[in-house]
Amino acid sequence: MLLIALVLAAAILLINQTHPVMAVLAALLISYGIVDIYMAKVTEDLDRLNATLLKEREIRQEFFSNASHELKTPITSIKGYAELLENDMIPDPVMQKDVIRRIKNEADRMTVLIADILAVSKLEAHDVKPELMDIDMSELIADRVVAYEPRAKAAKVTLCNYAMNHVHVYADYGQMEEIVSNLISNAIRYNKRLGKVWINAHNENGYMILRVRDTGIGVAPEEQEKIFNRFYRVDKGRSRETGGTGLGLSIVKHIVNYYGGSIELRSKLGNGSEFIVRIPEHGIEAETE
Numbered sequence: 001m002l003l004i005a006l007v008l009a010a011a012i013l014l015i016n017q018t019h020p021v022m023a024v025l026a027a028l029l030i031s032y033g034i035v036d037i038y039m040a041k042v043t044e045d046l047d048r049l050n051a052t053l054l055k056e057r058e059i060r061q062e063f064f065s066n067a068s069h070e071l072k073t074p075i076t077s078i079k080g081y082a083e084l085l086e087n088d089m090i091p092d093p094v095m096q097k098d099v100i101r102r103i104k105n106e107a108d109r110m111t112v113l114i115a116d117i118l119a120v121s122k123l124e125a126h127d128v129k130p131e132l133m134d135i136d137m138s139e140l141i142a143d144r145v146v147a148y149e150p151r152a153k154a155a156k157v158t159l160c161n162y163a164m165n166h167v168h169v170y171a172d173y174g175q176m177e178e179i180v181s182n183l184i185s186n187a188i189r190y191n192k193r194l195g196k197v198w199i200n201a202h203n204e205n206g207y208m209i210l211r212v213r214d215t216g217i218g219v220a221p222e223e224q225e226k227i228f229n230r231f232y233r234v235d236k237g238r239s240r241e242t243g244g245t246g247l248g249l250s251i252v253k254h255i256v257n258y259y260g261g262s263i264e265l266r267s268k269l270g271n272g273s274e275f276i277v278r279i280p281e282h283g284i285e286a287e288t289e
Contacts (some may be wrong), residue, residue, distance in 0.1 A: 074106040133171075140160050144180045145159050208281045
């Protein structure tokens with residue numbers, strides 16, 4: 001501050017030929033004002049940073065609390081079934097096989113849940129190293145439709161692929177596969193019996209645009225903003241029955257944000273949903289979230 005005051009005093013003397021003492025006093029007052037404004041700005045920035053850090057801490061604590069809660073369910077089931085087998089409380093061989101099958105299913109569910117938790121953690125920590133390449137999304141979508149066909153048939157849902165030929169985006173293949181897989185999986189999971197899922201993709205105005213529409217249960221207006229939150233489920237019972245972790249759409253949103261893209265939900269309760277993803281076709285064009 002002293003250096004600022006001396007510089008200002010010299011400037012005042014040169015401009016106004018003021019008495020040196022008056023010039024120094026004026027310079028001190030001005031410099032105090034400058035420093036005061038600067039310190040107020042610094043304090044404001046520090047308060048904002050502190051609030052952000054506290055918010056991130058709360059989000060992290062909530063995340064791990066939810067993750068622990070989600071993991072308890074399959075662990076409790078596995079432990080209960082194992083105790084029944086250990087104490088010979090299921091003598092019937094057919095019932096034993098059924099219990100073993102249930103244990104395997106719960107273990108598979110834990111594996112998927114842990115994988116999704118790690119994926120979200122890495123995306124939120126920006127601990128991802130994408131291998132960018134030119135991807136033909138029409139081929140990727142066709143592959144995913146084939147992969148999900150058995151699940152769709154079991155749910156009495158028809159998959160309709162209308163992706164245009166040679167739809168391109170410069171991105172990480174695994175991440176684009178994650179987006180398509182999660183959207184198709186959700187469209188099947190929350191659909192109605194004899195329902196349909198339409199998948200479409202094309203390039204437009206510098207973006208790769210992916211649309212996944214279904215004839216499912218839809219999302220109420222008050223829930224549409226929450227649907228991308230971690231562990232949030234529109235229909236908790238149906239999601240648990242079909243193996244949903246509640247992290248799929250959160251992963252999709254993080255990936256889309258990473259590329260500087262956008263995701264939009266259009267839905268009416270009881271009348272299906274449509275997810276529209278827009279990703280810059282020539283690579284990452286915005287900072288990560």
